[in-house]
Amino acid sequence: MSFIPSRDGAVAWLTLDRPQALNAITRDMFFAMTAQLRRWREDDEVRVLVLTGTGRAFCAGADLKQSHSATTPEPGEKDSLDIVVEFFDTLRAFPKPVIVAVNGLALAGGMEVVLACDIVLAAKSAAFGDAHSNFGVFPGGGGAAVLPRKVPANVARYLLFTGDSLGAEEMKTYGLVSEVIADDDLRARAQQLGEKLAAKSPLVLARMKRVVAGALDKSTADALRHEVLELRDHKRSWDIQEGLRAFVEKRTPQFRGI
Structure with missing residues (x-):
């Protein structure tokens, strides 16, 4: 191999x-x-x-x-x-x-x-x-x-x-x-x-990676729109709620990637 x-x-x-x-x-x-x-x-x-x-x-x-x-x-x-x-x-x-x-x-x-x-x-x-x-x-x-x-x-x-x-x-x-x-x-x-x-949210990193990968092939306006669309989806995720809870509770978040 x-x-x-x-x-x-x-x-x-x-x-x-x-x-x-x-x-x-x-x-x-x-x-x-x-x-x-x-x-x-x-x-x-x-x-x-x-x-x-x-x-x-x-x-x-x-x-x-x-x-x-x-x-x-x-x-x-x-x-x-x-x-x-x-x-x-x-x-x-x-x-x-x-x-x-x-x-x-x-x-x-x-x-x-x-x-x-x-x-x-x-x-x-x-x-x-x-x-x-x-x-x-x-x-x-x-x-x-x-x-x-x-x-x-x-x-x-x-x-x-x-x-x-x-x-x-x-x-x-x-x-x-x-x-x-x-x-x-x-x-x-x-x-x-x-x-x-x-230790980061795998969902956040995957979405960041998608936006970064496509940004160079888009206008700034289109890249920003892509970012906002990803954020719209991400706001429905468990990870963002866990991250915000952890911030308020002053603890380390436990992300699930969902």
Whole structure:
């Protein structure tokens, strides 16, 4: 399987585990990770997802050796691109907060995984690059489409065209990385942040995530209308009543996600 699914309380972990191949993702891994994400999506006990890797890389992208040797699928069967797109669509649409703990190199498809996550924590040793142009490969997981929405357009062009990498601290200045953390403390910090988010109303976070995801494609007026419509629905929820009761009673709210 080459990735490790695990749970620590309400925080689910998906750890890429092909360190000898810089955690390059195979077709079978994409397929299996999509299935795992769908299981966690429906599991109410999972409130936050964290992605990370083992070894010196977070992920060097898709396995190019496998891509080079891929055969043409039979009519009606999904090809490799279908399976890759399905994974990224599922990750981007994951309704719960997604933290990525970038433990090392995040290149090509690995960078695209980062772009699909909500909060980016990076080890001091981490580095980020598109790298597709180094091998004449075109992005398919959002590298060219999403990167300019996450960092300034001139920085996106530099990374896309040159194939070079930039360090965690520099990517923090461009807004992609939320926190730069000592390498040995990365996993503990991701778990700590995950537990903090898991204590929030999952309903609130899911609704916030929907509005944020759509805001860049809307006018300000339409984005505000979307926000008000979500609030209208949320005012009928158990969680908002519990939150208000807890405020008045000066206690910690116990959210149910309903």
